[in-house]
Amino acid sequence: xxxxxxxxxRSALYAKFRPVYPAALFDALAQLPAHRxxxxxxxxxxxxxxxxxxxxxxxxxxxxxxxxxxxxAVAAPNVEYRCARAESSGLADGSIDLVTAAQALHWFDIxxxxxxxxxxxxxxxxxxxxxxxxxxxxxxxxxxxxxxxxRGLLEPWWYPERKLLLAGYRTIDFPFAEITTPExxxxxxxxLHQLAGLLRTWSATARYSAEHGIDxxxxxxxxxxxxxxxxxxxxxxxxxxxLRAGR
Numbered sequence: 001x002x003x004x005x006x007x008x009x010r011s012a013l014y015a016k017f018r019p020v021y022p023a024a025l026f027d028a029l030a031q032l033p034a035h036r037x038x039x040x041x042x043x044x045x046x047x048x049x050x051x052x053x054x055x056x057x058x059x060x061x062x063x064x065x066x067x068x069x070x071x072x073a074v075a076a077p078n079v080e081y082r083c084a085r086a087e088s089s090g091l092a093d094g095s096i097d098l099v100t101a102a103q104a105l106h107w108f109d110i111x112x113x114x115x116x117x118x119x120x121x122x123x124x125x126x127x128x129x130x131x132x133x134x135x136x137x138x139x140x141x142x143x144x145x146x147x148x149x150x151r152g153l154l155e156p157w158w159y160p161e162r163k164l165l166l167a168g169y170r171t172i173d174f175p176f177a178e179i180t181t182p183e184x185x186x187x188x189x190x191x192l193h194q195l196a197g198l199l200r201t202w203s204a205t206a207r208y209s210a211e212h213g214i215d216x217x218x219x220x221x222x223x224x225x226x227x228x229x230x231x232x233x234x235x236x237x238x239x240x241x242x243l244r245a246g247r
Contacts, residue, residue: 018045018201019132019186019239021052021102028182030056032245033097034124040096042086042113043104047073053100054079061096063089087112089120096120103131105172106164114175126247127176131165132186132239135198139235141227149199149220157204157211168242176246184241189234196221 030036030053039057041050043064050062054076063084064070070081084090086101086108099117101108117127134150137143164172188194199205199217208216225231 018048018103018198019188019237021048021241022184022186023052023055024182025130025184025241025243026052026056028184029053029098029100029126029128029245032126032128032179035097035122037122038096039098039100040089040091040120042089042099042101043107044073044081044102045069045104047076047079047081049100049102050074050079050081051076053098057098061089061091087116089116091120093119094122097122097125099125099127101129103165105129105131105169106161110172118175124247126179126245128181128243128245129169130241130243131169132241133166133168134239135195136238136240137235138238139227142224142235145220145223145227146195146199149216150202150204153216153220154202154204154208157207159203159207162203165242169244170242174244174246179245179247181243181245184243186239186241188237190237191234192221192224192228192231195224195235195237 036057037059039053039060041053041060041062044050044062045064046069047062050060051074054060058078060079061082062073062079063082063086065083065085067083070083073081082090086104099121101113105113114127121127135146137146196217199220200215205216228235
């Protein structure tokens with residue numbers, strides 16, 4: 001089993017419209033390993049987590065199996081991007097202080113990834129995996145429209161792996177000594193255009209579009225526009241963050 005690639009064809013959208021992880025998350029992660037020499041971010045996509053880690057580690061190696069994703073990755077002086085699967089990083093045994101996977105674990109061969117993490121972790125090293133759930137809009141009218149799109153129209157088009165994420169990764173076998181971590185929430189203030197951009201990054205949206213030959217976000221964007229007011233006015237969008245970490 002190999003790491004799945006469902007996002008290459010939307011890599012530019014992914015880089016532009018995915019929400020940004022809170023700085024407090026990276027502050028907390030940096031406190032966990034014994035050293036802050038090298039971090040490995042697997043399934044890095046456009047490098048959001050890698051750049052966040054770069055503020056705390058001397059060096060970050062960020063891997064993704066998609067060249068298209070890496071072409072849109074954010075550059076940072078101490079981040080090295082490599083095209084590689086999460087289950088086969090090509091790095092030396094015991095060379096990494098923190099192994100992470102952000103919004104990506106459910107697409108991996110999970111047992112293979114954890115085996116690779118155990119191999120590359122240095123003494124005192126930590127593995128941390130996290131993701132975020134469905135968006136929650138502060139405005140209840142807008143939230144109802146997005147929820148119906150997400151859990152109504154798109155429900156049959158979500159890949160089954162997403163259930164692992166929505167369960168907070170609690171249904172997976174986590175073969176590490178669990179570390180208690182704080183709770184985090186992602187929060188953005190987005191225009192209508194930015195929210196619609198996020199909806200177009202979803203794998204379920206891509207599958208629906210491929211099957212029907214239309215952009216399903218067009219209608220939901222129009223429905224949101226009737227309730228939004230000035231489409232440039234930012235609205236609060238939040239996501240629950242699910243985090244597991246272990247030694």
